[in-house]
Amino acid sequence: MSSSRSDQSALVGAENAPLVEVKGLSVELPTGDSESVQAVRDVDLVIRNGERVGLVGESGSGKSVTGRAIAGLLPTSPRVRVEGSIRISGSEMVGAPPKAWDQVRRKTVGMIFQDPLTYLNPTMRVGRQVAESVISSSPGHSRKHDRSDEVVRYLRLAGLDNPEQVAAAFPHELSGGMRQRVLIAIAIAKAPALILADEPTTALDATVQQRVLRTIDETVTDLGTSLLLISHDLAVVAEMADRVYVMYGGRIVEDGPTEHVLHDPKHPYTRALLRSVRSLTDEDTTLYSIPPALRREFALADRIPSAGADLEDGHAS
């Protein structure tokens, strides 16, 4: 099932080679003693080296389960059924042993989630947690060197102005925005090929949200990392992603370059999403996050006929 090391390095090195290639992915999760939900249905998705990809859709559409499948973080129950293929740097990961997934999470995929407190160790100082991330991705996990300079550098890169103080703090001593930046530092400290950010700013208030998004944007650019940004917020994805996948009911219903999808949405659900962003901007609640060039596209959505009717058509087909 898995390819050889030389296959892998050839793929990683190749310009525009797929870093992540998902084909026909379906995920069924148990929800009770004898019940289950088909959370992801026949999903195809590609992330190339250096590319920024957005995955957008309403709550429950299957975005997080797709992201977790790509990070090897699905629940471990034998009743979880995964079908299809997930190739990372050329290696098939569906059915791969836990050790292979550990390797992927240590070196290839850095993750940023919505709720940093769940992912930070409450009893360990922040600096040590960043250092552990550096060490886990270094050859032979070498603990010989003092990592404090690197820790400070990553905390600074993640937009923390007082990295020495933050390094000495415990997670509970920091604000929500600072903790989210610590997660960013931990993610980038392993110099991953891909940053997988699942609703990274949903729990933050609007102004902090903008600053954290800008930091993710800048670090991805500076490090030349690929990005998979998962969000229910089309405006956030529009701002950050080159290409977007729209998910609805566990399926990808539309994908393409972000501008194309926004300018000429093919699927009724994408049109409905666009319209909801436009109506939010009418209330001025998310205007701050929409780049001026895209406001024109949202205005276009005005001329599209009723979302409800469109969506029913979409379901029926």
Ligand SMILES: Nc1ncnc2c1ncn2[C@@H]1O[C@H](COP(=O)(O)OP(=O)(O)OP(=O)(O)O)[C@@H](O)[C@H]1O
């Ligand atoms: N651990 C789990 N066990 C059982 N069902 C789950 C689990 N995680 C997600 N689901 C179900 O899978 C479906 C897809 O959920 P998913 O979390 O991927 O949606 P989402 O698009 O990311 O939305 P949200 O942003 O609200 O999480 C939903 O029906 C959800 O209830």
